[in-house]
Amino acid sequence: MxxxxxxxxxxxxxxxxxxxxxxxxxxxxxxxxxxxxxxxxxxxxxxxxxxxxxxxxxxxxxxxxxxxxxxxxxxxxxxxxxxxxxxxxxxxxxxxxxxxxxxxxxxxxxxxxxxxxxxxxxxxxxxxxxxxxxxxxxxxxxxxxxxxxxxxxxxxxxxxxxxxxxxxxxxxxxxxxxxxxxxxxxxxxxxxxxxxxxxxxxxxxxxxxxxxxxxxxxxxxxxxxxxxxxxxxxxxxxxxxQQLIQVTDAMTVQAGPFRFARSLKGLDVIPKAGTLIAFDGAKPVTTPYDDCVLIMPSPRLAPGLTAVRLGRFVD
Ligand SMILES: [Zn+2]
Structure with a gap:
């Protein structure tokens, strides 16, 4: 379903x-x-x-x-x-x-x-x-x-x-x-x-x-x-x-199991650097910079797959 x-x-x-x-x-x-x-x-x-x-x-x-x-x-x-x-x-x-x-x-x-x-x-x-x-x-x-x-x-x-x-x-x-x-x-x-x-x-x-x-x-x-x-x-x-988002990282699942620490929509902007967004196994995953755009969080979270892409708005 x-x-x-x-x-x-x-x-x-x-x-x-x-x-x-x-x-x-x-x-x-x-x-x-x-x-x-x-x-x-x-x-x-x-x-x-x-x-x-x-x-x-x-x-x-x-x-x-x-x-x-x-x-x-x-x-x-x-x-x-x-x-x-x-x-x-x-x-x-x-x-x-x-x-x-x-x-x-x-x-x-x-x-x-x-x-x-x-x-x-x-x-x-x-x-x-x-x-x-x-x-x-x-x-x-x-x-x-x-x-x-x-x-x-x-x-x-x-x-x-x-x-x-x-x-x-x-x-x-x-x-x-x-x-x-x-x-x-x-x-x-x-x-x-x-x-x-x-x-x-x-x-x-x-x-x-x-x-x-x-x-x-x-x-x-x-x-x-x-x-x-x-x-x-x-x-x-x-x-x-139009607005351009420059992707800086594709966050790939390492050890897994990977789970998001918050519910994400398709495109969220996280204001503060260091905000917890997920756990990869026991390892916390945080945003690397202020106003980080989370692009297309994936429901397919096996090791090696892209969990989410991170980017920033470019003027
Ligand atoms: Zn497609």
Whole structure:
């Protein structure tokens, strides 16, 4: 069971299985004109439904790029097929987290899993992307977050999108690389740029609108879709000034068992340095500096996993 209501129905994505590429569940819309290759991905985690609805909206409206190519990909379809509203967390992945295996050695290695198989299938698509928007959602209810990576190009694209309000600059997790940090995306000197958006709580209806608006702003920033078509997708969001959170630490569970010493929401600001936030085994875990932002505390607290990320607001 889950502590949050399931307000979203899992959509039928089988109409998109054949797509128009040699990769199942990937559709490439080609303008026939020069321009970038933009890729929007959903269901990297099989229980995060809002992104799937956003891709379906793009499909149903017949959104077409006027330059370059736009690819729409449903990613961990195998896990998604397992989605059961009675046990929604179980559909996050089948064998391993799809979003922790994106380094060349792992992808080219001998290890096998259903997620690795799918990642190897998708790798040419991801490597051909000039821009990637990866649609996710969060375990805890929280304001949406746009994760732009550590390179300046990421922050620049996040600012050009202008939405959502909160931008997080972080380098990922110690237990494996995310798709958004793969290859050229993490290289400050290379052009390709990736965004990951956390659209709110996994099963909150409002997360669908956030996913759609983020797609809208991504396509607008890239000037790939005419304004009238973007307005049919969704009216432009009202965008208050964005704020950047610089992640300083990913707090990884060491010995365990790890337990939070207070109940945390998705995004808490702890005013005083040295405030107790958790225990890792018997060891107290405290905040390292004043006004420390706790980003996305995780319910999965096994050794080696990220318990929570720490950051600070940057002016
Ligand atoms: Zn996710």
């Amino acid at each position: 889950t502590e949050y209501p399931i307000e979203i129905v899992a959509p039928d994505i089988t109409p998109y299985r054949s797509g128009n590429t040699d990769i199942p569940y990937v559709t490439m819309l080609d303008s026939g004109q020069p321009g970038p290759h933009a890729v929007i991905t959903a269901l990297v985690h099989g229980n995060e439904l809002s992104g799937a609805w956003a891709l379906i909206r793009l499909h149903e409206l017949g959104i077409q790029p006027i330059r370059g190519r736009l690819s729409l990909a449903f990613v961990n379809v195998g896990a998604y097929r397992r989605f059961d509203p009675g046990n929604p967390k179980a559909a996050r992945y089948l064998d391993q987290d799809f979003n922790r295996l994106w380094d060349p050695i792992t992808l080219a290695g001998r290890a096998r899993s259903r997620e690795l198989e799918r990642a190897r299938q998708l790798r040419p698509l991801i490597e051909s992307a000039d821009y990637l928007l990866d649609l996710h959602s969060m375990q805890q209810p929280a304001e949406p977050l746009l994760l732009c990576g550590l390179a300046p190009k990421g922050e620049a694209l996040a600012r050009a999108m202008g939405y959502p309000r909160l931008i997080v600059a972080d380098g990922g997790h110690r237990n494996g690389a995310r798709m958004r940090d793969f290859g050229a995306f993490a290289d400050p000197a290379a052009g390709p740029t990736a965004m990951l958006v956390e659209c709110g709580q996994h099963w909150a209806k409002a997360s669908i609108e956030v996913a759609i608006l983020t797609c809208r702003q991504f396509l607008q920033a890239l000037a790939m879709v005419p304004p009238a078509a973007l307005d049919r997708l969704a009216p432009a969001p009202s965008c208050p000034p």
